[in-house]
Amino acid sequence: MSSLEKPAIRPVPITIALMIGAFIGLLSETALNMAFTEIMSDFGIETHAVQWLTTGYLLVLGILVPVSALLLQWFSTRQLFSASLLFSILGTLVAAVAPNFAILLIARVIQAIGTGLLLPLMTTVILVIFPAHKRGTVMGTMGLVITFAPAVGPTLSGLVVEKLSWHWIFWICLPLLILTFFFGLKFMQNVSTITKPKIDILSVLLSTIGFGGIVYGFSNAGEGAGSWGDSLVIVPLLLGVIGLTLFAIRQFRMEKPMLNLRVFKFKMFTFGVIIVFICMMLILSASILLPLYLKGGLLLAAFSAGLMLLPGGVINGLMSPFTGRLFDKFGPRVLVFPGFIITTLFTFLFTNVTTETSTIAVILMHTGLFVGVAMIMMPGQTNGLNQLPKEYYPDGAAVMNTLQQIAGAIGTAIAISIMSAGQMTYMADHAGDVNDPIFMSGALTAGVQNAFMFAFIASIIGLIVSLFVRRVKV
Known part of the structure; x- marks a missing residue:
């Protein structure tokens, strides 16, 4: 053992610090979604403007x-x-005291920089400090953090907004972030290898245009039906595709690329990326469609809608460490294939929801869907990353986390567009008054049915891909 390796690595406190930071970052991200109505009212802005609190966040992650x-x-x-x-x-503090929308948006960008640095760092550090036979359990625990935060976010914000104001979403997160910072200063150790490769400015520029263009274009498309032909969608997507193509060509030609895309020559990593991509589309499309359905289709209040989504998220989070242990023992196939069977079944059931569907049925379907997600997400990701040599860990983590953000933008955009188109078709085919809540709830529900057909097809594709997954020998 060399002198550089003598200080004993303490994996548990390192992991705790990273996971608490990620949990709070993701919590504040999703918690704000339920407060959009209040923010629009406070600052006198329209829906397309408030959406930038999410679009801007995703855009920064896609670039960083x-x-x-x-x-x-x-x-x-x-x-x-x-x-x-x-x-x-800093971002949380600025958001808590934001006097206008522009300052709040700047705060969200600052927050996104923090999250964009932390998520790939967490994945890479876990790969470095834990042996392959223990990673499933640890990544499962990470899955609990990543899925539990978005699950409790809407419920917490519904309660906070009802009793206090949306500013308190950030005031509650701030002291927790400060405590995590000092906890991390005490226990965090340097575990990565610093090589200081040459910074290729052209690669950074092409990456920014490519990934940023894709996320921005799809985010704009998600604002409503008919927007796919808009120049704000077509131009960024076109620039994004050109940027990514040139970026990929340059990376393969460089001896020391900025992002080593040779990770895709490892078959199980590629399958893992596809599985995680599809899984993120399922999660994000369901996460945006169900609140709309509960509030607009079943006419529930925000807090009630948030409570209904809580059991599925909690069970998903609690299952993640359990599925991680099963992965360590049996490998991915016993989890990923059955997981996609479950998500396929429940996305199909969601294509048949009506304005008369009981709240118990929605809770059971949502819970079932996220049980399947828990069986897919971390086992698929961990198995893929396990195949990579150690020097590829930063690249593999960056690829996985980047494509998760892109999958979120694509899944959200397609789901909203299909839902809006279905809503308009219903309104054209049925006589009714747009001021009648019952008629509009029927139209929105019809749109949600159509949008879940997209999730159902995506799940079937994932089911087919899962047939080719094999356990990586490490």
């Missing part, structure tokens, strides 16, 4: 996460952890 592979080779673990928490703390 691909660059994280480079940052992980330039800065130490402690430096990146500290920077990510400081950005999160």
Whole structure:
């Protein structure tokens, strides 16, 4: 053992610090969605403007996460952890006191920088400090953090907005972030290897145009039906595709690329990326469709809608460590294939919801869907990353996390567009008054049915891909 390896790595406190930081970052991200109505009222803005609180966040992640592979080779673990928490703390503080929408949007961008640094850092550090036979359990615990935060976010914000104001969503998160920062300063250790490769400015530029264009274009498309032909959708998507193509060509030609796309030559990693991509589309499309259906189709209040989505998210989170242990023992096939069977069944059931569907039925279907997701997400991701050599860990983590953000943007955009188109078709085919809540709830429900058909087809594709998944020998 060399002198550089003598300080004993303490994986548990390192992992705790990273996961708490990620949990709070993701919590504040999703919690804000339920407060959009109040923010629009307070600042006198329209829906297309308030959506930028989500679009801007996704855009920053889409630009920053691909660059994280480079940052992980330039800065130490402690430096990146500290920077990510400081950005999160600053963004949360600015958001809590934001006097207008512009300041709130700037705060969200600062928050996104913190999250964009932390998520790939967490994945890479876990790969480095835990042996392959224990990663399933640890990644399962990470899955609990990543899925439990979005699950409790809407419920918490519904309660906070009802009793206090949306500012308190950030005031509640702020002291927790500060405590995590000091906890991390005490226990965080430098576990990554700093090589300081040459920074290729053209690669950074092409990555920014490529990933940023894709996320921005799809996010704009998600604002409503008929927007796919808009120049704000077509131009960014076109620039994004051109940017990504040139970026990929350049990376393959470079001896030391910014983001090593040779990770895709590992078959199980590629299958893992596809599985995680589809799974994220299922999660994000369901997460945006169900609140709309519950509030607009079943005419429930925001807090009640948030409570209905809580059991599925909680059970999904609690299952993640359990599925992680099963993965360590039996491998991915006993989880991923049955998981896709479950998601396929429940997405199909969601294509048949009506304005008369009982709340118990919705809770059971949502819970069933997220049980399937728990069996797919972390086992698929962990098995793929396990096949990579150690020097590819930063690149693999960056690719996985970047494509998760893109999958979220694509899944949300397609789901909203199909829902809006179905809503308009219903209104054209049925006589009714747009001021009649019953008629409009029927129209929205028809749109939701159509949108879940997209999720159903995506799940079938995932089911087919899962047939080719094999356990990686490590």
